Amino acid sequence: xxxxxxxxxxxxxxxxxxxxxxxxxxxxxxxxxxxxxxxxxxxxxxxxxxxxxxxxxxxxxxxxxxxxxxxxxxxxxxxxxxxxxxxxxxxxxxxxxxxxxxxxxxxxxxxxxxxxxxxxxxxxxxxxxxxxxxxxxxxxxxxxxxxxxxxxxxxxxxxxxxxxxxxxxxxxxxxxxxxxxxxxxxxxxxxxxxxxxxxxxxxxxxxxxxxxxxxxxxxxxxxxxxxxxxxxxxxxxxxxxxxxxxxxxxxx
Amino acid sequence: xxxxxxxxxxxxxxxxxxxxxxxxxxxxxxxxxxxxxxxxxxxxxxxxxxxxxxxxxxxxxxxxxxxxxxxxxxxxxxxxxxxxxxxxxxxxxxxxxxxxxxxxxxxxxxxxxxxxxxxxxxxxxxxxxxxxxxxxxxxxxxxxxxxxxxxxxxxxxxxxxxxxxxxxxxxxxxxxxxxxxxxxxxxxxxxxxxxxxxxxxxxxxxxxxxxxxxxxxxxxxxxxxxxxxxxxxxxxxxx
Numbered sequence: 274x275x276x277x278x279x280x281x282x283x284x285x286x287x288x289x290x291x292x293x294x295x296x297x298x299x300x301x302x303x304x305x306x307x308x309x310x311x312x313x314x315x316x317x318x319x320x321x322x323x324x325x326x327x328x329x330x331x332x333x334x335x336x337x338x339x340x341x342x343x344x345x346x347x348x349x350x351x352x353x354x355x356x357x358x359x360x361x362x363x364x365x366x367x368x369x370x371x372x373x374x375x376x377x378x379x380x381x382x383x384x385x386x387x388x389x390x391x392x393x394x395x396x397x398x399x400x401x402x403x404x405x406x407x408x409x410x411x412x413x414x415x416x417x418x419x420x421x422x423x424x425x426x427x428x429x430x431x432x433x434x435x436x437x438x439x440x441x442x443x444x445x446x447x448x449x450x451x452x453x454x455x456x457x458x459x460x461x462x463x464x465x466x467x468x469x470x471x472x473x474x475x476x477x478x479x480x481x482x483x484x485x486x487x488x489x490x491x492x493x494x495x496x497x498x499x500x501x502x503x504x505x506x507x508x509x510x511x512x513x514x515x516x517x518x519x520x521x522x523x524x525x
Numbered sequence: 526x527x528x529x530x531x532x533x534x535x536x537x538x539x540x541x542x543x544x545x546x547x548x549x550x551x552x553x554x555x556x557x558x559x560x561x562x563x564x565x566x567x568x569x570x571x572x573x574x575x576x577x578x579x580x581x582x583x584x585x586x587x588x589x590x591x592x593x594x595x596x597x598x599x600x601x602x603x604x605x606x607x608x609x610x611x612x613x614x615x616x617x618x619x620x621x622x623x624x625x626x627x628x629x630x631x632x633x634x635x636x637x638x639x640x641x642x643x644x645x646x647x648x649x650x651x652x653x654x655x656x657x658x659x660x661x662x663x664x665x666x667x668x669x670x671x672x673x674x675x676x677x678x679x680x681x682x683x684x685x686x687x688x689x690x691x692x693x694x695x696x697x698x699x700x701x702x703x704x705x706x707x708x709x710x711x712x713x714x715x716x717x718x719x720x721x722x723x724x725x726x727x728x729x730x731x732x733x734x735x736x737x738x739x740x741x742x743x744x745x746x747x748x749x750x751x752x753x754x755x756x757x758x759x760x761x762x763x764x
Contacts, residue, residue: 275642283637290634294625297666360620365613365639366597519600522593523540 284371284378291379306383307390310338317455325456329486332400335391336485337454337478340413343384344420344474345445347377351424352431353438359525369518373428377420381413395485408484415503416477422507425514432517432524453478458490470498473506529609530690530721531572531595536604538565538590538745564590565601565745574610574689575719579732579753581760582742588725591742592616592692595723610689610721613639618679624668628659628678631667635682649685656707657681677704684711690721733757 296302317338318331327333351373355362358372388409395401431437452474453461461469469475476499482489544558565587572578580588593599594606596614621638622631632653636646646653654663657677662670670678693712715722716735726732732739732753739756741748749756 279637279640279642282643286634286637286643290623290626290630293630294623297625360617361638363598364617364620367638367640522599 280368284375287371287375288378291375292382307387310335310342310387313338321455325460327457327488333482333486333488336481339384339387339391340416340478340481341449341452341454343380344416345449347380347420348424348427348441349445351376352427352441355428355432355521356525362522362525369521370425370514373424374421377424381417402487405484405487408480412477412480412484418507419473419503422510426506426510429514429517432521457482457488466492466495470495471502473499473503475499528574529571530574532607533568533570534605536565536568536594536601536606537563538594539563539602563745568747572721572723574721576738577716577722577736579736579739580723580725580742581729581732581739586742587745588742589694592694592723592725596692608690611640612690612692613683613686613688614692615680615683616692616694618683619675622667622675625666627666628663632682639683639686641686653681653685656684673701680708688720691715693722693724729757729761
């Protein structure tokens, strides 16, 4: 019991460090958490609204960009995180997974702050829909679990093969366009659905669109396949991490 | 295991040495060569509670690897390591601090890293700060600290963990005269409190004076072990 409490305290301290340290010397400080996705929304919106016809396009973009930013920042920071924090590993024995997980939790916190502001905005525009909006909760838990599982995998592999980080950077660019962030599945021909079935993020983002704006397409078959893939990735991530974490320090 | 603090059974540690070619092209074409290197071979060792053990040996004999294995920082390739009690290592003192956080924030993070609970740190915060002598800088970011301050704070945190087993590396002589005296005193306190202490050192005088038993490592194996005076004499004779 005491071990668990200490574990949670430590994980929280690491998360707090991430949240505090990131914006410490920035003039606008924490405001950047909100400013970043809004600026992105404006830039992307201005360009893509010529090609993609979705009602309320700017609002639609924001709903997708917040979780996407969480996912892409988390994965690209967590992947090299164990290598970067090598001095911690050489100092004492401690649960190493707290390094990537605390990074992800800090980003999750940042996203939640933006989402709460978005909720207020939607409420102000009289767009909040009950009980549909409650679907956001399982979608975010799913996103968090998948991000942690995948990051454990890439971070573990990165210790041994430093190519992984370069691969992840490239993958994220492709992944952005392969995920319904800029568009929704209703604009996609049904023949391409199998491609979306292998991308676990598809359903997460469509559920977000559906629950907040009533605009996503949630297809049971795709959801099932997305869930299965996510569970598989999470298990592989935990498995590889558990097997390899004892030897990390020898590879740093 | 009751009166034994550390027990190693047939512990070995293998490292893979990467021999890299000087250029990228050569590395890809000819491939780097890997060579096995046994840092430790079949070490069996029992250290009783309250015992003070010194480890001596030339550079590259496996002293630091042995300490890291006992600390649990790295795992042995073969064999079993058992430890009983709260363990703390005074190695890599300046590691694990975050440059953007203040001294106080860093004390909490670092203290938890080496196994203290949050409440424990809260209680000892004042003592830790006083000992490191950094009151004036406690709420300034860590990147403004001098090297000496970083080391002092690192030492102070670890020294306040109240461990059962203490692992010391030789670079414990940190800071100025005054701080060196204080840290030496603190280590003496550990001695007097009957803690189990394992010291890796080149300072043979220190080892001879303060250890009940001295282990002489040579090429990853235990060459001989025995009373401090005797071992140091033999070791000096040999080299």
